[in-house]
Amino acid sequence: MGRSHLGEFEELVLLTVGVLYDDAYAVAITKEIASQSGRSVAVSAVHKSLYRLEEKGMLSSRLGESESKRGGKRKRLFNITPFGKKALDESMDLRMSLRNRISDLAFNWQRD
């Protein structure tokens, strides 16, 4: 199992899977990320991240029902695993702790 830390885009995908609980599949995730972040996202990038996260054990997946708008094909739905939540929390904690360690002085640009 390759690296255990999260890449920026992977983290975004992992978060979105959580947000879209029980309806998290590639198309919905792509759209959600696009609308929330305002940047254009390729579905292939999302695919790549989803499969990699599943390989790392941070996501679990199952096949859904077949739908006519998908040409009768089933979609793969993803859920966060406990390991995924842990990775997400660790990542968030790391950020928060670093953010909190920044002294106010660093943001005080009117000093001189």
Added chain:
Amino acid sequence: MSKRVTIPKIPHAFFRWYCKSDRYEELHGDLEEFFFERVAESGLVKARLLYWRDVMRCCQPYAWKRPRAYSNSNIVMFKNYFKTSLRSMMRNPLSSFINVFGLSVAIGISLVVYSFVAYDLSLDQFHENKNEVYLTTIRADRNGEEVRYGLSPTPLGQRLEEDFAQISKVARVKDRSVVIKNEDKVFYESLRFTDPAFLEMLTFPLKWGNEDALQDVNSIILSESMSVKYFGQKNPIGEDILVKFDDEHRKIFRVAGVAEAFPDPHIIEFGFLVNFQNLKVADPSFDTANWADLLDATLIQVPNPGDLAAIRAGMDKYRALQNDVEKDWKINSFDFELLADLHLNAGGIEDAISYDYTEPGRVILPIIALLMVFMACSNYINVAIVSSARRLKEIGVRKVIGANRGKVIVQFLAENVLLTFFAMLVGIILAYTLFLPWLAGQAALPLTLSPTDPNLWLFLIFVLLLTGLASGIYPALYISRFGVTRIFRGSVRFGKKSLLTKVFLGFQLVVACITITGAIAFTQNTLHINSRSWGYDQTSALYTSVTDKSAFDQLYAAMSKSPHVRSLSGSGDHLGVVKSQAVLRLPDRQYEVDQLSVDAQYLETMGLNLQAGRNFKPNPDNDRQSVIVNQTLVENMAWANPLEETITIDSVRYQVIGVIEDFHFHSFYSTVKPTLFKVADEQSYRFLSVRARQGGEKETYAALKSEWAKLFPEVPFQGGYQGDVWLGFFEEVDIQERFMKVIASIAILLSGLGLYGLVTLNVAGRTREFSIRKALGAGIRHIGSNILRQYLMLSVIALAIAAPISYTAINANINMLYPDPMPLTYTVVGLAMVLLVCILLAVISTQIRKVSKSNPVAGLRTE
């Protein structure tokens, strides 16, 4: 939606192709969802484009099918094949060596032959207009036989240009021997008079100067080598050079161009080019409207090849014109030969500007290469079959664990291609380091094998596959045939009784016999030619050409003082150098003969033997109306009493006063032609012949040269020993002999190696049998005869077949080269066979010796 929207087919198919099947449904479902949404939002066109983009973007490792290699054992198996074949090659160094060496020699020879044929086919192929330029040829009867000539009547070129709009350019060509002088450099050279179109039709780019220079009648264009010869490395443009056409006519030309060095594979070339009109300067009597006069070549350029038929159809009127003027030598028809084909067809065209000196090589070399490849392949097949006995277990095991017959065949073929590949590497090295330099040196041809030649690579691949498959397919089929149970039960018996093995060995013996016969025959032929009479006494005779009568007189006076000179003679023609033609008018036909104009001393000086009648009288006026003829002429005319006959030349009657023994004017390559001698007009003396006293040849030669240099410092000396006039011929005869010897050695080597391998393996396979025989008291004679018997019948049959084949093949070969060669006797074939039998016995006796020396206990214990 009025129309059903569907997924674009092409990208969809691509997606299906690369996408692994277990992810296809979910992945393509996503793409389809996007696609249909986009159709609704922004239209079909944009949706299609974006679908294309998505398919391309999804083409990533996560979606790919796994490459087949990981799931299939083929590559693994091939690795194993190569490993086992390398091991088996190492285990049998003898048979591997025989195979690799034999194949590499054969491949090396093929490569050299390829180089020769490629060179031959590329001769004169660099001309850009080679498919538009034609040489005009004529057909005329010569002593009842129609002969094609590359010559053409002088006015033809001009008329063709005027009469046919389809002809874009015409170049007339006339060559003359002249003396060219620049400061102290004076040499006889061949000067080419031609039209300016010559340089436009043929691709001879100029190094200096420009091609229009030929328009100017005072300009001369030099070849690169002539420029170096006369002017050194400097640029000679603008320099003056003197051309002496003959004693009275000379002209100073200005150098206006120097051609680049001619490309290597070329025949048509030139030393000096001047405008055609200069012919009038060289010879004021030259008449461009004279149909009886012949030019060396008339080249035409026809941009559209389809027009040639029309031109051909319109040529008949020129025939009438020529026939009106020249009644003695009528042209039957005109024809054209494309420049691109000229070299290959030049063998059938006499006096053409191109010629075909490579025909024997073109015919014989590929045959030799094929024979060698066949011999090497036979070796391989024989050795492979016999040595595969050691690998039966391996094949059995492979079959048990699931290899079918096809797999075993593939294994053996792969092994074989590997071996052939090794052989090819060695063969390439052999070709580059040994064969190619040798052949190039012998044939004096700039043969090369350029790695940048794409055809060479194609040829190599072709040779690899051909020899690989030819040698491998039969052993592979043969060995893969045996069933598993038979292999393990040990009931497989083969090798000894294989008919094919015997056929191959027999074939090798036949080829070896042919080549040995060839080597002996050519050696004998060389001896024969060297000792063969020329029909006159060429030893201690010398000659020199002179410019005119006064030069002759001065030199004659100087040379007659020399104590070493026995006799001196003047002539207009000279044996082995220059002759003229005469047409005899017979009641029913015309008869073309060679003619030599000589003085009364000529026969004695040159050692020609008078058979009947008398020589010319010392005073030339007595015999103006007399001729001496050679035997061939007498025979052809069927004269019973030649001395009472008369002949008519140019409506003058001549009395035959003598018959001379046949002599060879040219080398032994050509037959003796009917020839007559006439008394030369003193003004036309162009040669001084000298017979030196025995032992005084060197001094005479030195005297001749020094007197010449004293008298005519401006004119180059052109003469020498009479024995040297065929120098090139004797060199060629030597080359042929050496070539046949080398080929025979290689053939002996290959067949000897093959036989050695076969006998060794056979004997090794019968170790137990021989050991038991020895243990039971068999002597060396018994065992020897046992081994010999196996090859006795085969050799007898092979030699019985080989004898007539060798005889006919070598006879045909020699006859192709010489018109009246030394008759090939069966002694030569017999000698070859004795030699071959000795080699056979030597090879077999090594094995008999080995068996007789071996300890039978050791042979039995190994089992």
